[in-house]
Amino acid sequence: MGAGIPDLMVCDEKGDFHFIELKFLTGNTVTLQPSQVAWLSRHSHASCWILIKKQTKPTEPAECFLYPANAAVDLKMDGLEAVEPIFRCEQPFQWETIFDLISPK
DSSP: OOTTOOSEEEEOTTSOEEEEEEEEESSSOOOOOHHHHHHHHHTTTSSEEEEEEEOSSTTSOOEEEEEEGGGHHHHHHHOGGGSOOSEEEESSOOHHHHHHHHSOO
């Protein structure tokens, strides 16, 4: 594999591929590497996504945020609070909705 390629490559039931970069945060800073930002920006016309799990304290429910690849630069530069996600939810996560957004039926 090459530098910057997202963590997951998913093939849906239609045979379409989707790339998903996974991040875990305890604050608002999204630690995307320059190679990840470059890859996501270069492929933002395709089905490429950033899926972030944030949990500030172990005693609080975690949150999940879904962003399109074209949000990579803004997430890296300005952080989670500055960019509106496509979808946001708390635990228990709404996986069906997330997958429907990534791979519409």
